[in-house]
Amino acid sequence: MSEPKLYPIHNHLKGKTFFTAEKYQRFYNESIENPEAFWAKEACRLDWMQPFTKVKNTSYHKEDFHIRWYEDGTLNACYNCVDRHLKDKGDQVAIFWEGDNPEDSRTITYKELHQEISKFANVLRMHDVHKGDRVTIYLPMIPEAIIAILACARIGAIHSVVFAGFSAESLEGRIFDCDSHFLVTADEGVRGGKKIPLKKNVEEALQGKAAHILKKMIVVKRTGGDIPWQEKRDFWYHEEMDKVAIDCPLEEMGAEDPLFILYTSGSTGKPKGVLHTTGGYLVYAALTHQYVFDYHPGDIYWCTADIGWVTGHTYSIYGPLANGATIVLFEGVPQYPDASRFWKIVDKYKVTIFYTAPTVIRSLMREGTDFVQKTSRASLRILGSVGEPINPEAWEWYYDNVGNGRCPIMDTWWQTETGGILISALPGVTPLKPGSATFPLFGVKPALVNHKGQIIENNSEAEGNLVLLDSWPGQMRTVYGDQERFIKTYFTDFPGMYFSGDGARRDKEGNYWITGRVDDVINVSGHRLGTAEVESALDAHPKVVESAVVGFPHDIKGQGIYAFVTLHKKEPPSESLRKELIDLVRRKIGAIATPDRIQWASGLPKTRSGKIMRRILRKIAANELETLGDISTLADPLVVDDLVKNHKYTVSA
Ligand code: ATP
Numbered sequence: 001m002s003e004p005k006l007y008p009i010h011n012h013l014k015g016k017t018f019f020t021a022e023k024y025q026r027f028y029n030e031s032i033e034n035p036e037a038f039w040a041k042e043a044c045r046l047d048w049m050q051p052f053t054k055v056k057n058t059s060y061h062k063e064d065f066h067i068r069w070y071e072d073g074t075l076n077a078c079y080n081c082v083d084r085h086l087k088d089k090g091d092q093v094a095i096f097w098e099g100d101n102p103e104d105s106r107t108i109t110y111k112e113l114h115q116e117i118s119k120f121a122n123v124l125r126m127h128d129v130h131k132g133d134r135v136t137i138y139l140p141m142i143p144e145a146i147i148a149i150l151a152c153a154r155i156g157a158i159h160s161v162v163f164a165g166f167s168a169e170s171l172e173g174r175i176f177d178c179d180s181h182f183l184v185t186a187d188e189g190v191r192g193g194k195k196i197p198l199k200k201n202v203e204e205a206l207q208g209k210a211a212h213i214l215k216k217m218i219v220v221k222r223t224g225g226d227i228p229w230q231e232k233r234d235f236w237y238h239e240e241m242d243k244v245a246i247d248c249p250l251e252e253m254g255a256e257d258p259l260f261i262l263y264t265s266g267s268t269g270k271p272k273g274v275l276h277t278t279g280g281y282l283v284y285a286a287l288t289h290q291y292v293f294d295y296h297p298g299d300i301y302w303c304t305a306d307i308g309w310v311t312g313h314t315y316s317i318y319g320p321l322a323n324g325a326t327i328v329l330f331e332g333v334p335q336y337p338d339a340s341r342f343w344k345i346v347d348k349y350k351v352t353i354f355y356t357a358p359t360v361i362r363s364l365m366r367e368g369t370d371f372v373q374k375t376s377r378a379s380l381r382i383l384g385s386v387g388e389p390i391n392p393e394a395w396e397w398y399y400d401n402v403g404n405g406r407c408p409i410m411d412t413w414w415q416t417e418t419g420g421i422l423i424s425a426l427p428g429v430t431p432l433k434p435g436s437a438t439f440p441l442f443g444v445k446p447a448l449v450n451h452k453g454q455i456i457e458n459n460s461e462a463e464g465n466l467v468l469l470d471s472w473p474g475q476m477r478t479v480y481g482d483q484e485r486f487i488k489t490y491f492t493d494f495p496g497m498y499f500s501g502d503g504a505r506r507d508k509e510g511n512y513w514i515t516g517r518v519d520d521v522i523n524v525s526g527h528r529l530g531t532a533e534v535e536s537a538l539d540a541h542p543k544v545v546e547s548a549v550v551g552f553p554h555d556i557k558g559q560g561i562y563a564f565v566t567l568h569k570k571e572p573p574s575e576s577l578r579k580e581l582i583d584l585v586r587r588k589i590g591a592i593a594t595p596d597r598i599q600w601a602s603g604l605p606k607t608r609s610g611k612i613m614r615r616i617l618r619k620i621a622a623n624e625l626e627t628l629g630d631i632s633t634l635a636d637p638l639v640v641d642d643l644v645k646n647h648k649y650t651v652s653a
Pocket residue numbers: 264265266267268269270271272309310385386387388389390411412413414415416417437500501502514516517609611
């Protein structure tokens with residue numbers, strides 16, 4: 001591997017951030033040596049109803065498996081995100097809402113947010129929704145989504161948010177899986193100028209096995225379009241909101257009472273209903289939001305993630321609101337009306353902290369830099385990335401063009417299961433290496449283990465399966481209704497440890513580099529190669545926008561390397577380019593990583609949260625076209641048809 005570039009700490013940040021390198025080390029050591037004391041202190045950032053006397057009570061061992069944090073404390077998440085800010089920040093903007101259409105916007109103060117949430121919580125209660133009930137939320141990126149989520153938290157109902165881009169089939173499965181009797185949706189959503197028939201999808205979802213489960217729903221009128229309607233089961237949001245009182249008492253929740261269920265994105269198989277509880281999750285969300293983004297009062301914070309995935313939960317809602325932040329909530333897509341949209345929004349609201357995903361960066365990169373350069377972005381201070389390893393090429397584009405070389409990028413590694421960020425740089429602390437998530441956060445004890453579960457030398461260069469040796473407060477507590485699957489998935493391959501399913505490499509300085517999912521590792525003639533490494537090498541070519549690499553059965557090598565490559569819009573594929581790419585990979589990694597096949601792809605199969613579904617690509621590469629598996633969580637199932645067609649051509653060429 002060629003040596004990565006190192007980006008030192010920006011001078012203008014020195015002395016201005018929460019942490020220095022020295023202070024980080026001191027905090028980190030303390031958090032590992034004495035987690036009880038560390039997490040007791042950090043929990044004071046929340047307001048508790050009954051203070052906890054126990055902090056950590058966890059064991060990963062089979063005989064006595066349990067994960068409990070702050071177990072005898074009580075609190076309310078909505079109170080912590082909203083009510084407690086009213087005294088000082090009632091008139092501060094909580095949400096800048098930006099509609100799909102640039103002319104549409106709304107500003108909601110903490111006081112207004114509090115009123116809306118209280119009313120909607122009363123609507124839920126009026127409809128017989130109580131503590132512990134599961135409420136499915138199938139809403140677009142409109143303020144009512146946050147209102148509905150926090151209203152559930154207020155009364156102790158468990159929300160299960162289903163991304164509004166998901167199909168009826170995905171929705172059906174999720175309603176069924178968590179036995180949800182109540183749903184909140186909208187007539188239609190609007191994204192990129194197009195309408196999304198949400199209510200119609202709900203109706204379709206209720207044709208099958210979810211039909212007898214769901215009893216009632218509330219519908220937000222977003223567009224006023226024509227929709228199917230069933231009296232006594234369906235109620236308009238605005239009509240119900242007129243019927244209720246403005247005050248809504250808070251439910252006192254145990255720290256270990258469930259807060260929400262969220263299904264993983266399904267990149268590797270059937271989505272898991274990840275269950276998070278109240279106290280530990282919220283402590284962890286608030287802490288990581290504050291420290292990783294160096295959040296200070298006055299910052300305008302924008303996380304572009306949809307509320308339908310975990311980043312939207314932890315870093316668009318719970319973390320920032322627990323910290324009393326002003327957030328931006330955007331209904332639309334980065335390319336509409338044109339590819340400048342994100343940067344125009346940054347300028348409009350003077351966003352200081354901006355958090356997005358590599359897939360977004362690459363898609364905007366594809367459109368060229370003009371769209372960025374015609375905006376100012378002078379307000380930006382900190383950038384973030386999450387969802388996949390970010391290839392150095394995209395990292396540098398983000399850093400140079402979006403951040404004008406002024407803003408450090410926090411590449412944050414975490415999972416739905418982890419509740420919050422586990423590995424990330426910290427502003428003012430960590431010199432950056434493009435493509436590395438760098439170091440563990442407080443209380444996080446990562447290790448790399450071999451296939452037998454033996455820890456590979458503790459403090460030096462290593463590569464292996466990424467595990468966590470101890471619990472942290474934001475950790476998921478179970479797979480909803482399936483504790484067995486929970487233990488089997490995360491605690492069985494390597495007993496006594498949490499297994500992330502990801503592979504990673506640690507360099508001399510201790511920086512972590514996620515190499516991709518362990519199931520995706522390719523074994524070429526006995527050499528193990530992470531998909532991320534080969535993809536990064538391909539992506540480094542100026543004509544390449546992104547790529548996905550998978551293994552396929554190879555007579556001699558065991559597995560061969562099959563690369564799907566997407567080129568910049570104006571670049572035609574050619575034989576000479578194919579050769580250039582192969583040379584590039586050989587140069588950057590070595591001959592062992594030489595792709596056996598390169599297939600040009602106009603698009604890659606991605607989940608709705610923008611992750612590449614390599615399991616589908618593996619099937620295509622192996623020519624197993626009849627058994628592609630579950631593609632219901634794909635953003636655009638049509639790309640698969642295209643890939644299948646081109647596969648035939650690639651193989652015969
Ligand atoms: P499923 O578990 O259903 O297959 P998923 O793993 O895609 O879905 P998420 O929990 O949304 O669902 O994604 C977490 C995964 O995303 C991580 O395990 C890792 O593979 C990848 N990931 C997230 N952030 C980063 C990052 N900064 N660098 C590298 N990989 C990342």
